[in-house]
Amino acid sequence: MDRLLNVIHLFRDIRATSEWQYDVLLKRSRLVGLQPGEQLLRAGDVDQWVYFLLRGELHVHVDSAEGGAHSSGERPLAIIRPGEVFGDLSMLLAEPRSATIVAAPTSRDIQVLGLDCTLFGDLDDFSLLQLPTKLVFYRNMVHSLRWKLEVYRSKYPGHQLADSHRKLKLYTGPKNCREELLALADQARALARILLDWNAEFGSGELMDDEPDMSDFLESMLS
Numbered sequence: 001m002d003r004l005l006n007v008i009h010l011f012r013d014i015r016a017t018s019e020w021q022y023d024v025l026l027k028r029s030r031l032v033g034l035q036p037g038e039q040l041l042r043a044g045d046v047d048q049w050v051y052f053l054l055r056g057e058l059h060v061h062v063d064s065a066e067g068g069a070h071s072s073g074e075r076p077l078a079i080i081r082p083g084e085v086f087g088d089l090s091m092l093l094a095e096p097r098s099a100t101i102v103a104a105p106t107s108r109d110i111q112v113l114g115l116d117c118t119l120f121g122d123l124d125d126f127s128l129l130q131l132p133t134k135l136v137f138y139r140n141m142v143h144s145l146r147w148k149l150e151v152y153r154s155k156y157p158g159h160q161l162a163d164s165h166r167k168l169k170l171y172t173g174p175k176n177c178r179e180e181l182l183a184l185a186d187q188a189r190a191l192a193r194i195l196l197d198w199n200a201e202f203g204s205g206e207l208m209d210d211e212p213d214m215s216d217f218l219e220s221m222l223s
Contacts, residue, residue: 001026005113007083008052010140014133021133028119034058034103034110041087041101048094048118051087051101053080056110060086061100062202077202079104085144089199091117092141092192098199123181135176138184145191152198161201164194 005011015022031054034040040051040058059076077099080086090097103110119129120137129137149165156162168190171183 001031004054004111007054008085008113009083009143010052010085010137013136013140017132017136018130021130024119024128024133025115028116030114030116032112032114034112036103036107036110037105038103038110039100040103040112041097041099043097043100045097046090046095048091048116048121049087049114050085050091050117052085052113052115053082054111054113055082057081057104057107058086058110058112059102059104061102062098062199077199085140087114088141088144089192089196092189093196095196098196123185124178131178131181132176135181135184138181138188141188142184142191145188145195148195149191149198159201161194161197164197165191 002015005015011022011025014025032040034056043062058080060078060080062077080101086101087097089095120134123134126134146165152159153162153165168187171180171187173179173183
């Protein structure tokens with residue numbers, strides 16, 4: 001398990017600072033194996049779990065305004081690869097999930113780690129998770145969300161949402177304190193809202209029809 005989790009920045013960063021806090025997260029996590037084409041998350045579901053892909057490949061689908069639920073042959077909005085976090089929007093905004101996540105039809109040995117993020121709900125409760133651990137969590141969330149939004153900005157620079165995340169005020173106060181934690185949590189929620197707006201644009205079908213596969217662009221960003 002330790003070797004598998006080494007590809008996840010959040011777990012690696014927390015383990016580097018505290019083995020005890022790392023163990024707390026493990027006890028509130030679950031390992032899920034998927035068969036090709038099997039559904040993991042469904043649009044409309046409500047929970048407080050965030051997921052990390054350890055092995056294999058997952059496809060992200062957003063229901064279109066006309067078509068409803070996706071079909072097996074439909075091109076995915078994006079592809080999730082090992083090390084990536086997903087399911088964070090629903091957790092941060094306490095809203096139903098906006099996308100359906102399924103195992104890639106051609107992928108084998110798919111393993112996903114789910115983390116129960118009710119642990120992070122009360123920002124002032126440090127009985128199980130200490131302040132440094134919560135800071136690491138929200139820093140990772142902010143970094144992940146900003147990266148996803150930068151992908152969209154580079155892909156669609158002329159879109160009205162392209163610069164939205166860059167207009168958010170960055171925290172410039174003292175570090176490693178409760179004030180920073182509150183600011184990071186607010187920033188993560190604001191970024192999640194913008195990303196949700198992007199997903200709604202794709203759900204309308206207006207961006208996907210004339211554009212190449214988003215997954216191709218993700219590959220170019222990672223290469």
